[in-house]
Amino acid sequence: ILVSLFASYACEEEEPDFLKEEVTLSLNQCEAISGQYKLCLDSISDSRCPLNVECVWAGEVVVDLWLRSGDLIFPFRLCLGDSDECKHSDNIEGLAFRLLTVDPFPNADKPTDPGEYDVKIQISLSATQRG
Numbered sequence: 001i002l003v004s005l006f007a008s009y010a011c012e013e014e015e016p017d018f019l020k021e022e023v024t025l026s027l028n029q030c031e032a033i034s035g036q037y038k039l040c041l042d043s044i045s046d047s048r049c050p051l052n053v054e055c056v057w058a059g060e061v062v063v064d065l066w067l068r069s070g071d072l073i074f075p076f077r078l079c080l081g082d083s084d085e086c087k088h089s090d091n092i093e094g095l096a097f098r099l100l101t102v103d104p105f106p107n108a109d110k111p112t113d114p115g116e117y118d119v120k121i122q123i124s125l126s127a128t129q130r131g
Contacts, residue, residue, distance in 0.1 A: 020124040022100065025065075027114050033123060037095070038068040044117050048081070050108040060086050061102045063119050069093050078121070091126040098122040 023031045023039065030040040043064040049055030060081020067074045078099035079086040089098040100120040104112055 020122070022120055022122050024118050024120045026119075027117060033095070036069065037093070039097075039121070039123070040066050040068070041119055042066055042075070044102065044114060044119065046102070046106055046112065046117075048106050050106040053108045058082055062086075063099060063102065065097075065121075067092050067095070067097075094126055096122075096124050096126040098124075 021033075023033070025031060025039070025041040027041055027044060030038050033039055041063060045062040046059075048059040048061050049057070058081065060079050060083055062077060062079040062081075064075065064077050067076070074092045076090050076092055076097070078088060078090060078097065080088060080099055080102060089096060091097075098121065100122055101118075102120075103118050104116060106112060
């Protein structure tokens with residue numbers, strides 16, 4: 001009986017797959033989310049310290065995105081870095097967005113073409129929607 005109680009409790013805590021997913025976007029690419037949203041990567045600004053270079057500041061990478069829900073568009077910005085203004089996550093329309101990675105990492109020997117970037121974002125229900 002205890003095993004079935006633990007098993008049913010564990011099942012209640014899991015979110016359906018479409019409520020917690022990772023998407024990878026390239027510049028100017030869009031991805032449909034849960035059939036009712038569209039997430040698009042609008043721009044990337046990368047000031048991270050390149051590999052094999054000593055820098056005073058580690059820098060940051062900033063991505064501008066927008067979420068479309070019907071006729072409404074919600075622009076927002078996420079970044080990876082140490083500045084106080086840098087937000088790694090945001091909640092919009094009941095969804096939580098978290099910037100996971102921006103690849104490739106800058107290389108001093110070879111500048112990165114904007115079209116080469118891949119931005120990985122985790123999307124889930126925001127805490128208020130799960131509640």
